[in-house]
Amino acid sequence: MEARSKARKQMSRVAAKTGPALSGEHAKARSIAALRKQAEGCERCDLYKNATQLVFGEGPLDARIVLVGEQPGDREDLAGHPFVGPAGRILDECLHEAGVDRSSCYLTNAVKHFKFEQRGKRRLHSRPNAGEIQRCSWWLGAELEQLRPDLVVALGATALVTLLGRSVGVTRNRGELIDAPAGYPVLVTIHPSYLLRIRDGEDAAAQRARFVEDLAKVAAYEADHGAPRRRRL
Ligand code: SF4
Numbered sequence: 001m002e003a004r005s006k007a008r009k010q011m012s013r014v015a016a017k018t019g020p021a022l023s024g025e026h027a028k029a030r031s032i033a034a035l036r037k038q039a040e041g042c043e044r045c046d047l048y049k050n051a052t053q054l055v056f057g058e059g060p061l062d063a064r065i066v067l068v069g070e071q072p073g074d075r076e077d078l079a080g081h082p083f084v085g086p087a088g089r090i091l092d093e094c095l096h097e098a099g100v101d102r103s104s105c106y107l108t109n110a111v112k113h114f115k116f117e118q119r120g121k122r123r124l125h126s127r128p129n130a131g132e133i134q135r136c137s138w139w140l141g142a143e144l145e146q147l148r149p150d151l152v153v154a155l156g157a158t159a160l161v162t163l164l165g166r167s168v169g170v171t172r173n174r175g176e177l178i179d180a181p182a183g184y185p186v187l188v189t190i191h192p193s194y195l196l197r198i199r200d201g202e203d204a205a206a207q208r209a210r211f212v213e214d215l216a217k218v219a220a221y222e223a224d225h226g227a228p229r230r231r232r233l
Contacts, residue, residue: 017167019160020134021110022182026141032061035142039112045135047113047128052077057108057143064150064225065105065218067091068140070158070191074123077114082107087193091155094192094208098215100222108143110162111136125193128158137162149184151177151221156191175214177221185221189214 029035036056042048055072058081067083075085083091095102110133116123128136140162144152154160157170163186168178170188177185190211198204 016178016180016186017165018181019163019165020137021140021144021162022164022180023137023141025138026145027138029142029146032057032143032146035139035146039139042112042139044138045132047111047115047132047136050116051113053080054112055080055082055109055114056112056139057106058082059106059108060104061147063104063106063147064222065100065153066144066147066149066151067105067107067153067155068159068163069107069109069155070193071109071111071128072114073125073193074114074116077116077123082109086196087191090192090195090208094212094215095218097212099219100215106143106147106149108140110140110158112139130161133158133162144182150225151185151187151218152180153187153189153215153218155189156194159191160186160188175210175217177217187214187217187221 027035027038029038039056040054042054048054055076069083072082073085073087076082076088082088092102095105111128114123115126115128115132117126152163154163160168160170164178164180168188170190173188174190176188178188180186190207192211195204195208195211198207
C-alpha cells in the first residue's frame with residue numbers, strides 16, 4: 001500500500017483524456033489467442049491489403065508491463081512478430097540496460113499491419129493516419145482489457161494518441177508517468193526507431209541515454225509493486 005502511494009506520488013498531474021484504445025469500444029473475446037484469431041481476418045481499414053500478415057502483440061499473459069509501439073516494420077511484417085527489426089534490437093538493449101526483463105513484458109503496436117510506400121524494391125515505412133489508428137484501436141483496447149497491466153509504456157506519438165488522445169505529447173510529457181483514466185499509468189517516451197534516425201553521434205548517444213532513463217522508471221515501478229505474476233503464454 002505504501003509502495004503504491006509512493007508510485008502515485010511519482011505520477012504527473014496532467015489531466016489525461018481517453019484515447020480510442022481506452023474508450024471501452026473494442027473487440028470482445030475470451031483470450032488473447034481468440035483475439036488474435038479474430039484479428040487475422042480484420043478488414044477494418046485498408047492496411048491488410050498490402051501487408052504480408054497481421055503482427056499481433058506477444059508476451060506473457062500475466063505481463064504487468066505492456067509496451068505499445070506504432071506499427072510493425074518491414075522485418076516484423078515478414079516475420080509476423082513485433083519488435084524483431086532494428087528498432088526492436090535497440091529496444092532490447094535499452095530495456096536490458098534499464099533493468100527491465102523484456103521476456104516479462106507484452107509487446108504490441110497501435111496498428112497491426114505494416115503501412116509502407118513501395119520505392120523500387122524497398123518498402124518504406126509510412127505513418128498510419130488518424131483513421132487507421134482509430135480503427136485498429138479496436139484490437140489494442142481488447143488486448144489491454146485482457147491483460148489488465150500495472151503499467152503501459154507508450155513508445156512514441158502514435159501509441160500515445162491511441163492511449164490518451166491529444167491531451168499528452170511526447171515532447172511535452174516525455175519521461176512522465178501519466179495517471180490514465182483506465183486505472184493504470186502510462187509512461188511517455190519515444191519510439192526506439194527515433195534513435196536510428198539521428199545522424200549526429202553525440203545527440204544519438206544522449207537521446208539513447210535518456211531513453212534508458214525513461215525505461216528505468218518501468219523497473220522502479222515494478223520494484224515498488226512487488227514480485228511479477230506468473231502465468232505465461
Ligand atoms: S491495421 Fe488494424 S484495423 Fe487495419 S486491417 Fe489491420 S488489424 Fe484491421
